[in-house]
Amino acid sequence: MPQKGMEPYLVPFAGAWTLEPAESHGSHSACNVGADGELDVFDAGRCADGYALGLAVGRRFADVIRSRMRQDLVLLEQLLPFASTAKAAPLLAALQAANRERYPRIGTSWWALPTAAGSRSSTKEILPFIPKEGGDHGREEEEEEPDGDCSDVLIVSDSTAIAAHNEDGNVALLGHTYLVRATLPDGLSFTAYTCAGELPSCAFGFNSNGVAFTLDSVPPVNDEIVAGAIARNFVSRDLLEAKNLEDAMHRICSPGVSVGHSYNLMDVRGRRIVNVETASGNRFAVHEAGATPFFHANMYRHLQVKQVQDENSMSREKRAAQCSVDSKETALSLLGDTADDKYPIYMTGQTLHTLCTVLVDLDKKTMAIYKGNPKNGEMALVLPML
Structure with a gap:
């Protein structure tokens, strides 16, 4: 289990990544934002620490997080395959160490969790270092992930x-x-x-x-x-x-x-x-x-x-x-x-x-x-x- 005081949304299970089942914590409501979906408003209430906050959010939105991860092609096709390579190990370790030192209270155990969580929270910090087909690692003409405008x-x-x-x-x-x-x-x-x-x-x-x-x-x-x-x-x-x-x-x-x-x-x-x-x-x-x-x-x-x-x-x-x-x-x-x-x-x-x-x-x-x-x-x- 992650260290208290941290802020994970995903929790490890048997060396893989999974989500704890949804439980009632805090209050929530929903409002329609256009015809494409709803925007839930979740009030986690007073949280004892960052860990309690992250756990409450993870429990409330377990199904939504699973759904997003299943549809996230950048995560599935680039981040996770790269994270399992020897080349990724020092980069992920350095990211974890730097952010743990800078933000000990907020959620740096995110990086101690499965790579699905850590990688997706630092996409822009990882994608530029994934080797490209043909060895074009240093290309500068195009954006790595054109999905955040x-x-x-x-x-x-x-x-x-x-x-x-x-x-x-x-x-x-x-x-x-x-x-x-x-x-x-x-x-x-x-x-x-x-x-x-x-x-x-x-x-x-x-x-x-x-x-x-x-x-x-x-x-x-x-x-x-x-x-x-x-x-x-x-x-x-x-x-x-x-x-x-x-x-x-x-x-x-x-x-x-x-x-x-x-x-x-x-x-x-x-x-x-x-x-x-x-x-x-x-x-x-x-x-x-x-x-x-x-x-x-x-x-x-x-x-x-x-x-x-x-x-x-x-x-x-x-x-x-x-x-x-x-x-x-x-x-x-x-x-x-x-x-x-x-x-x-x-x-x-x-x-x-x-x-x-x-x-x-x-x-x-x-x-x-x-x-x-x-x-x-x-x-x-x-x-x-x-």
């Missing part, structure tokens, strides 16, 4: 203070996400959108200290990725415990990360939004949102990093520059835009799909989740943040 619009003016976010992902994630609410021993509570079988959250969340965030992946070339360093999902899980905006920035900028990321951080009480781009080598750059709308897709905007030229992101950025955004309604309309047939901002493709759209309103201090295309304005759920 997102779009954000940030505005802070005298009349409007919002962050609007499309959570995009592989279509296989439909029906395999949920919201987790939890209260930690010190009284801090958080709410986090979570992909089945992963740490909360690789997408968006907020806590009772008035810190909120949305996330956008970015595509550094392989030479910019450090093997065996800090994994992004542990950083964002740690971010859920931030005391304030300054502490949030410290948590995402101080670790020596393996792969870069883009964070849209919100100080709900202070009515501030900042975009922070990070990269390996302790590099980061900060852009404070103002009255001029700031659009972020999945390429670095202001940190100088060698990156993959992602046509999808570039097309979305070009389209966003053509649209006028000055309100919640126009921000949602932009995130619902489908003018580009090949690379729409609102995605309903066979591979990439907009799982949900979120609007954080710092004046109302709410996070709203929308059904279907957000330009229709149909809210599925409104969460008070304070």
